Amino acid sequence: MRADPRPLPTASFGSCLYPPVDTPSMHIDIGAALASAADPGVERATLDDLDERVAAAHERIEQGREEGEFGYASLNLPEATDAETIRDAVAPVADAESVITVGIGGSALGAKTITEALAEDPGSHVVLDNVDPEHVRRTLDGLSLADTAINVVSRSGTTAETLANFLVVREAYEDRGVDWTERIVVTTGESGPLRALADQHDLPTLPVPEGVPGRFSALSAVGLVPPAILGIDIEGLLAGGQQAADDLAPSLYDSPAYAYGAMAYALEEEGAKVNAFMPYAERLESFGEWFAQLWAESLGKDGRGQTPARALGATDQHSQLQLYRAGHRDKVVTFVRPRERADVAIPDPDHDDLSYLAGTDLGGLIDAEYEATVASLPAADRPALEVEIDRLDAESVGELLYAMEAACVLVGELADVETFTQPAVEWGKNATRALIRGETTDETAVIDERERLRIGETESL
Numbered sequence: 001m002r003a004d005p006r007p008l009p010t011a012s013f014g015s016c017l018y019p020p021v022d023t024p025s026m027h028i029d030i031g032a033a034l035a036s037a038a039d040p041g042v043e044r045a046t047l048d049d050l051d052e053r054v055a056a057a058h059e060r061i062e063q064g065r066e067e068g069e070f071g072y073a074s075l076n077l078p079e080a081t082d083a084e085t086i087r088d089a090v091a092p093v094a095d096a097e098s099v100i101t102v103g104i105g106g107s108a109l110g111a112k113t114i115t116e117a118l119a120e121d122p123g124s125h126v127v128l129d130n131v132d133p134e135h136v137r138r139t140l141d142g143l144s145l146a147d148t149a150i151n152v153v154s155r156s157g158t159t160a161e162t163l164a165n166f167l168v169v170r171e172a173y174e175d176r177g178v179d180w181t182e183r184i185v186v187t188t189g190e191s192g193p194l195r196a197l198a199d200q201h202d203l204p205t206l207p208v209p210e211g212v213p214g215r216f217s218a219l220s221a222v223g224l225v226p227p228a229i230l231g232i233d234i235e236g237l238l239a240g241g242q243q244a245a246d247d248l249a250p251s252l253y254d255s256p257a258y259a260y261g262a263m264a265y266a267l268e269e270e271g272a273k274v275n276a277f278m279p280y281a282e283r284l285e286s287f288g289e290w291f292a293q294l295w296a297e298s299l300g301k302d303g304r305g306q307t308p309a310r311a312l313g314a315t316d317q318h319s320q321l322q323l324y325r326a327g328h329r330d331k332v333v334t335f336v337r338p339r340e341r342a343d344v345a346i347p348d349p350d351h352d353d354l355s356y357l358a359g360t361d362l363g364g365l366i367d368a369e370y371e372a373t374v375a376s377l378p379a380a381d382r383p384a385l386e387v388e389i390d391r392l393d394a395e396s397v398g399e400l401l402y403a404m405e406a407a408c409v410l411v412g413e414l415a416d417v418e419t420f421t422q423p424a425v426e427w428g429k430n431a432t433r434a435l436i437r438g439e440t441t442d443e444t445a446v447i448d449e450r451e452r453l454r455i456g457e458t459e460s461l
């Protein structure tokens with residue numbers, strides 16, 4: 001295992017201006033997003049002023065946690081989630097070689113992030129979070145269903161994509177003579193069609209946590225059933241989450257989660273309306289997808305909210321970095337990396353031009369790329385934030401998930417938006433249901449009008 005690439009603080013661009021906000025295994029560096037290093041950037045005086053509002057927001061958050069208020073209760077999950085109950089529920093399928101999750105959004109992305117980051121074989125967790133017929137068919141054809149456990153998750157129990165896929169998956173098991181009722185775990189709310197189906201077939205069912213929106217439920221049965229089936233240390237994930245919970249403090253200078261949240265908020269105020277999220281590890285690619293839902297659905301309200309853009313390091317240095325360094329000054333790049341990496345030596349090159357690679361390894365190369373790309377942003381007067389964990393283990397991943405959730409809740413407080421709901425997604429859902437049912441509703445009227453206009457325009461061409 002490759003050791004820590006560099007001790008802190010060193011001369012990485014900008015970090016000498018402000019010491020990173022650290023916990024035992026998580027490090028947030030905000031230096032390269034200060035006004036002294038970047039534009040848009042945050043003045044130190046602005047940050048100091050903002051810290052008073054962070055203290056007030058922290059008080060509000062703690063009060064919401066104490067009272068188990070809707071949304072704020074999410075930040076109690078490390079303590080509230082009972083790992084043993086989850087382990088008992090998955091015991092009948094603990095021999096499964098793979099898991100197929102049928103769920104979407106917050107009911108899929110947490111589990112996907114955790115198994116991608118920590119499963120021995122990330123491919124052993126397959127997620128059906130779309131209703132693309134060819135993809136669903138190909139996915140099921142590619143699985144040995146007898147060795148695959150089914151994880152069906154829906155907080156509302158009504159989501160069309162999840163229920164449709166569940167019916168297709170169930171039929172596939174039946175067609176192959178595999179008793180799906182013996183290979184399934186359901187996680188859902190107290191009511192709704194999925195709960196009714198689970199009761200009808202007497203399926204092992206876990207409750208979604210009370211008062212926790214889907215996108216904040218990774219550290220509950222919603223996110224932990226597939227990891228538990230695949231032998232991942234779910235207790236370690238919860239311990240990491242608890243570590244991050246214990247590190248919440250009434251100052252951004254003492255809490256990595258709040259340092260990240262406060263900087264993201266302040267940068268949006270300064271014009272950084274896009275947050276390009278760039279993990280430097282393939283095992284953290286889905287973490288970017290999870291972050292995108294968290295940030296977009298929680299903070300995209302009242303005409304504001306940073307647009308999360310997904311990128312991957314080092315790959316997207318060769319596709320998007322040009323834009324980040326030389327495009328509109330409307331972005332911040334969030335760099336994420338595990339400091340410890342596997343060792344894959346680069347064989348001695350038999351060509352002089354490649355001699356610079358001699359004696360190094362892929363870990364050394366990707367870390368050099370990380371350092372260079374982080375430094376390249378303020379070198380172009382553009383803001384960057386760094387989120388580092390010591391290694392990809394259960395504790396660090398649990399801490400990372402929780403810290404990003406707490407950062408998001410803080411931004412919601414500072415921006416004064418309704419963080420825990422997502423009313424804007426309902427229009428499309430209602431319209432879909434009406435179209436499928438052949439009903440005429442306000443939504444279908446809009447769709448018909450669009451169709452009339454389109455036909456009108458084509459005819460007038």
Ligand SMILES: O=P(O)(O)OC[C@H]1O[C@H](O)[C@H](O)[C@@H](O)[C@@H]1O
Nearest residue numbers: 104105106107154155156159214
């Ligand atoms: O868990 P479910 O009720 O099936 O919802 C799954 C997802 O769909 C909804 O439309 C929301 O946009 C998400 O916040 C949610 O996570």
